[in-house]
Amino acid sequence: MNRINQLFEEKDSNLLNVYFTAGYPNTADTRTVLESLDASGADLIEIGIPFSDPVADGPVIQRSNEKALAQGMSLKLLFEQLDGMREKVKAPVILMGYVNPVIQFGIEEFCKECQRVGVDGIIVPDLPLQAYLDDYKATFDDYGIRNVFLISPQTSEERIRLIDEKTDGFIYMVSDAGTTGARKGISEAQLTYFERIQDMKLKNPRLIGFGISDHDSFSTACNYANGAIIGSAFVNSLSEAEDIPTAITNFVSRVKNG
Amino acid sequence: MAVSFEVSEKGYYGKFGGAYIPEMLYPNVEELRQSYLQIMADPDFQADFEDLLKNYVGRPTPLYFAKRLSESVGAKVYLKREDLNHTGAHKVNNTIGQILLAKRLGKHKIIAETGAGQHGVATATVCALMGMECIVYMGEIDMERQKPNVERMRILGAEVVPATSGSKTLKDATNEAMRHWIQHPTDTHYIIGSVVGPHPYPDMVAKFQSVISEEIRKQLLEQEGRENPDYVIACVGGGSNAAGAFYHFMDEPEVQLVATEAGGLGVDSGKTAATTSIGTEGVLHGSKTILMQTEDGQIVEPYSISAGLDYPGIGPLHAHLFDSKRGTFLSITDDEAMEAGVKLSKLEGIIPAVESAHAFAALEKMEFKADDVVVVNLSGRGDKDLATYIKYGKY
Numbered sequence: 001m002n003r004i005n006q007l008f009e010e011k012d013s014n015l016l017n018v019y020f021t022a023g024y025p026n027t028a029d030t031r032t033v034l035e036s037l038d039a040s041g042a043d044l045i046e047i048g049i050p051f052s053d054p055v056a057d058g059p060v061i062q063r064s065n066e067k068a069l070a071q072g073m074s075l076k077l078l079f080e081q082l083d084g085m086r087e088k089v090k091a092p093v094i095l096m097g098y099v100n101p102v103i104q105f106g107i108e109e110f111c112k113e114c115q116r117v118g119v120d121g122i123i124v125p126d127l128p129l130q131a132y133l134d135d136y137k138a139t140f141d142d143y144g145i146r147n148v149f150l151i152s153p154q155t156s157e158e159r160i161r162l163i164d165e166k167t168d169g170f171i172y173m174v175s176d177a178g179t180t181g182a183r184k185g186i187s188e189a190q191l192t193y194f195e196r197i198q199d200m201k202l203k204n205p206r207l208i209g210f211g212i213s214d215h216d217s218f219s220t221a222c223n224y225a226n227g228a229i230i231g232s233a234f235v236n237s238l239s240e241a242e243d244i245p246t247a248i249t250n251f252v253s254r255v256k257n258g
Numbered sequence: 259m260a261v262s263f264e265v266s267e268k269g270y271y272g273k274f275g276g277a278y279i280p281e282m283l284y285p286n287v288e289e290l291r292q293s294y295l296q297i298m299a300d301p302d303f304q305a306d307f308e309d310l311l312k313n314y315v316g317r318p319t320p321l322y323f324a325k326r327l328s329e330s331v332g333a334k335v336y337l338k339r340e341d342l343n344h345t346g347a348h349k350v351n352n353t354i355g356q357i358l359l360a361k362r363l364g365k366h367k368i369i370a371e372t373g374a375g376q377h378g379v380a381t382a383t384v385c386a387l388m389g390m391e392c393i394v395y396m397g398e399i400d401m402e403r404q405k406p407n408v409e410r411m412r413i414l415g416a417e418v419v420p421a422t423s424g425s426k427t428l429k430d431a432t433n434e435a436m437r438h439w440i441q442h443p444t445d446t447h448y449i450i451g452s453v454v455g456p457h458p459y460p461d462m463v464a465k466f467q468s469v470i471s472e473e474i475r476k477q478l479l480e481q482e483g484r485e486n487p488d489y490v491i492a493c494v495g496g497g498s499n500a501a502g503a504f505y506h507f508m509d510e511p512e513v514q515l516v517a518t519e520a521g522g523l524g525v526d527s528g529k530t531a532a533t534t535s536i537g538t539e540g541v542l543h544g545s546k547t548i549l550m551q552t553e554d555g556q557i558v559e560p561y562s563i564s565a566g567l568d569y570p571g572i573g574p575l576h577a578h579l580f581d582s583k584r585g586t587f588l589s590i591t592d593d594e595a596m597e598a599g600v601k602l603s604k605l606e607g608i609i610p611a612v613e614s615a616h617a618f619a620a621l622e623k624m625e626f627k628a629d630d631v632v633v634v635n636l637s638g639r640g641d642k643d644l645a646t647y648i649k650y651g652k653y
Contacts, residue, residue, distance in 0.1 A: 052556040055436045056280040062423050074554040099278055100541045101555030125280040150281040154443050174282060178441045
């Protein structure tokens with residue numbers, strides 16, 4: 001069974017998904033960050049594939065992408081770094097990236113490498129549902145790779161139902177209209193949206209992301225979904241970290257326990 | 259079966275196009291896709307569009323027989339004078355169309371990206387005309403290079419926001435505009451300035467710009483007794499003026515379509531924007547097209563002396579014209595373009611935009627018969643480029 005499906009079978013609340021950019025703060029840090037997150041109790045781990053033009057990302061993740069690329073990070077190198085990770089890492093691992101580097105790598109080759117190193121799923125924000133179904137799904141399915149779709153407050157009910165039908169993993173709920181990055185708290189309008197989706201009784205579990213930065217916003221999000229995703233706040237903490245494993249243990253503990 | 263150059267139901271030209279956008283933009287783009295053809299076909303809309311093009315922009319622009327240039331080239335050369343439009347370039351044809359469309363969609367805020375500033379100025383202009391709020395994203399480096407246009411936009415009431423991410427030029431301004439649109443999905447319309455972006459933008463912009471080739475046909479019939487020229491030549495960055503100049507000739511195989519790209523310091527120099535020479539298939543800014551990129555799929559920063567051609571891709575329609583060999587794509591270096599710009603100035607008393615000068619340079623590279631009818635799209639005037647001409651110095 002895919003580790004993503006297995007995780008949600010075993011645990012259905014307060015799940016913490018942490019995002020970090022591959023090759024950041026330094027090229028050789030990918031494995032350290034990954035293994036420290038796993039050891040610290042992150043339930044899912046999302047690894048960003050750096051891209052020159054990340055349109056869905058806010059300033060913090062943009063800068064981490066730029067720095068990683070400037071230091072020589074690439075998708076090919078990422079798969080080399082992830083080689084053998086399953087000897088240590090237990091959590092489901094998801095790659096998050098834009099479609100162009102994946103196309104250049106080759107869709108089939110990409111899926112093959114994901115399967116080889118033990119990646120369980122992928123999030124490609126600029127690969128829309130229809131293009132995925134037409135041109136990608138068959139290959140992803142062949143290699144057992146789950147594709148995670150985003151929904152936002154503007155997504156129509158009809159479309160959410162369609163995405164739910166086509167998803168086998170989880171649904172990524174973008175918390176409000178915006179790119180990734182910290183915001184000030186969670187608003188009434190967002191809570192109304194969270195409740196609306198909760199009431200739809202979707203078949204897939206949901207994680208809330210974008211604007212989740214600390215224990216408070218994490219706990220609030222967890223009241224309305226199976227868990228939440230933290231990216232920019234974590235990337236920020238890495239950029240200031242003196243000792244990566246310690247910083248990660250503290251970060252994950254602060255988010256989970258306050 | 260003949261190759262089609264009309265966009266498909268799903269937004270493709272051959273294998274290029276589509277709408278590769280984050281889900282957060284899906285409702286905006288879908289709203290546009292479902293309504294643009296209907297709105298554009300509405301007689302009231304068409305009447306408004308034609309009225310503004312005539313009385314505000316100053317259309318039809320002349321199709322001018324360039325006698326001295328023709329003698330020099332050895333063919334009958336006509337210039338389509340898009341430089342005589344209000345704001346000095348073809349860009350305004352599209353911004354007039356899109357702002358009328360935005361009004362009908364009930365939007366009251368406008369965003370745009372700009373490289374050299376011509377599209378930004380054309381957008382700020384129509385926003386002033388309609389009393390709409392206007393934000394233009396512009397790369398920090400381009401703002402420095404194109405200061406007069408920044409101030410023109412500000413005088414017109416627009417807010418100019420520097421794009422400080424990535425390479426701080428046009429592609430980054432486009433990224434920032436898309437991010438702004440993601441953050442303001444309901445009240446804002448994004449006026450993209452070229453035939454790039456997710457479907458329906460390439461088709462919508464091409465249709466608004468197609469007034470250029472529509473007029474060429476009528477004017478050529480009056481002046482030459484035939485609707486079709488032998489050649490149409492236009493420069494391509496993203497490709498909006500070329501799309502407009504080619505539009506009504508794409509299905510007329512006897513008309514040769516010639517697109518000139520910015521070769522910069524030469525296609526092998528690493529300092530170029532000649533996308534079809536060194537580019538490969540990929541996805542950027544919402545569409546599958548031909549791009550300048552690394553093996554790893556990272557977008558490569560282009561270079562050209564002309565900021566308006568300084569884009570790492572071409573619109574999907576042009577990728578299809580190239581791929582199907584319907585269009586001939588030539589690469590013109592900085593020096594060849596500047597030389598052609600000075601030549602046009604001396605022979606015809608017209609200083610072209612450096613972008614348009616790239617189209618004129620093709621005349622020097624091609625072989626013509628004496629009775630060939632050649633239309634060159636003079637997409638913009640050179641006033642904005644005086645500093646570039648002065649720096650070039652050979653006049």
